[in-house]
Amino acid sequence: MSIKKRIAIVGGGISGLSTAYHLHDEYQVTLFEKEDYVGGHTDTHELVIDNKTVNIDSGFIIFCREFYPNFCAMLDKIGVESQATNMSFSAHNRQSNVVYNATSPNKLFCQRSNFFSFSFYHMLFDIVRFYKTSPQVLRSNDTKTTVAEYLKKNKYSEVFINNHLLPMISALWSATPERVTQFPIHHLVDFFSRHGLMQIFNRPEWQVIKNGSNSYVKALGEQLDVQWKTGSTVKKVIRGQDIKVLTNDGDESIYDAVVMALHADSALAILDKPSQDEQDILSAIPFEENHVIVHTDEKIMHSNTSSWASWNVEVPNDFDSNTQRVCTANYWMNLLQGLELKSNVFTSLNVQHKIDPEKILAERVYYHPVFTANSVAAQKKKSLLDGRQGTYFVGAYWGWGFHEDGARSAADISQLIRLQVT
Numbered sequence: 001m002s003i004k005k006r007i008a009i010v011g012g013g014i015s016g017l018s019t020a021y022h023l024h025d026e027y028q029v030t031l032f033e034k035e036d037y038v039g040g041h042t043d044t045h046e047l048v049i050d051n052k053t054v055n056i057d058s059g060f061i062i063f064c065r066e067f068y069p070n071f072c073a074m075l076d077k078i079g080v081e082s083q084a085t086n087m088s089f090s091a092h093n094r095q096s097n098v099v100y101n102a103t104s105p106n107k108l109f110c111q112r113s114n115f116f117s118f119s120f121y122h123m124l125f126d127i128v129r130f131y132k133t134s135p136q137v138l139r140s141n142d143t144k145t146t147v148a149e150y151l152k153k154n155k156y157s158e159v160f161i162n163n164h165l166l167p168m169i170s171a172l173w174s175a176t177p178e179r180v181t182q183f184p185i186h187h188l189v190d191f192f193s194r195h196g197l198m199q200i201f202n203r204p205e206w207q208v209i210k211n212g213s214n215s216y217v218k219a220l221g222e223q224l225d226v227q228w229k230t231g232s233t234v235k236k237v238i239r240g241q242d243i244k245v246l247t248n249d250g251d252e253s254i255y256d257a258v259v260m261a262l263h264a265d266s267a268l269a270i271l272d273k274p275s276q277d278e279q280d281i282l283s284a285i286p287f288e289e290n291h292v293i294v295h296t297d298e299k300i301m302h303s304n305t306s307s308w309a310s311w312n313v314e315v316p317n318d319f320d321s322n323t324q325r326v327c328t329a330n331y332w333m334n335l336l337q338g339l340e341l342k343s344n345v346f347t348s349l350n351v352q353h354k355i356d357p358e359k360i361l362a363e364r365v366y367y368h369p370v371f372t373a374n375s376v377a378a379q380k381k382k383s384l385l386d387g388r389q390g391t392y393f394v395g396a397y398w399g400w401g402f403h404e405d406g407a408r409s410a411a412d413i414s415q416l417i418r419l420q421v422t
Helices: 014-023 069-078 112-116 118-139 147-153 158-172 185-194 214-223 264-270 276-282 333-337 373-379 403-420
Strands: 006-010 028-033 044-049 052-057 082-085 089-093 098-101 206-209 226-230 234-239 243-247 252-255 257-260 287-295 311-315 328-332 346-349 360-369 391-393
Touching: 006 014, 006 234, 006 243, 006 252, 014 028, 014 069, 014 214, 014 403, 044 360, 052 333, 069 214, 069 403, 082 333, 089 158, 098 112, 098 118, 098 158, 118 158, 118 185, 147 158, 147 185, 158 311, 234 257, 234 264, 243 257, 257 403, 264 276, 276 373, 328 333, 391 403
Parallel strands: 006 028, 006 257, 028 226, 089 311, 257 391
Antiparallel strands: 044 052, 082 206, 089 098, 234 243, 243 252, 287 346, 287 360, 311 328, 328 346
């Protein structure tokens, strides 16, 4: 019986966990995670609300079977159940005082003055036009034209830009409007198309994991033959004839290959003597900090409860395409997770200064990738990195930054490792 090759995975988010899932039967897998838990952005909080114990998610929340094939295949294999959710969208622009809920025609006009607003109908016209015509950019190889340039060239209205498109993508990627207007339009439309967001009608059904997203992390922990090293910070990865992984607690271990399941900047920081390609490519993909709070403070929502949806975006007073202010996103967890509670519970991004401290239930800081023409170009050079010096890279940042991107990245790298690490 041959001795299994040893694989180190550094990072315990969706990408590291998925890699461990694919490889644990064929290799001796050790997973290092600096936190005392694995899961990364899969972050479920067990809370007592209205005298009930409930599980509330603050990071990864929703997915779609149609567009998350790798992630869903793993869920099915490990026996984790999901349930349908209501993935509705609303927006409130504090500058113009425009409010709408895109769930239904009635809620679209939840603010009755919308009936008599020419600019509101102009926005609706441009929404239909954008979703109908923008997929044409996918027929070209132009990856440099930005969102701002595309919108200007095609003469989209300010009311559409400031009340719909920029708030949506600013909230999706937790980025400033200045950042999102510099996204390559090809990258944005490709994401929208692959996630059913171009469909005005008959949109796909979205799901949440029963009893909180961490249910799948627990199942993996119970079922995978993996050595879990939580609370273990890797300070250096040294590549030579073998691969040495050094941790802050003085541990030093030898492996045949290492999978860097960290954010690009974190991976680069712990690689000893990184190659020029590693320096150039990984440094081209930056990350931004985002503050997330689980709370029960209804003041962050619009006073008109008819406007409430699962995903509620607020445009701040000083919002424009040049501001550093991020649109805030408030997820109504009662609707998203089907919570039977008297209290309304929200997971909110970047509104910590607005929330009553006594109503805060949990707080987290997450980091999300920033997409520019440079970072998208860097993604396309990933093949220059994988397999060099026994090192492989996985992460949601190699795609659009979402859960399926991490799962797909892990599936692809696992296939490559099977070919190369024998």
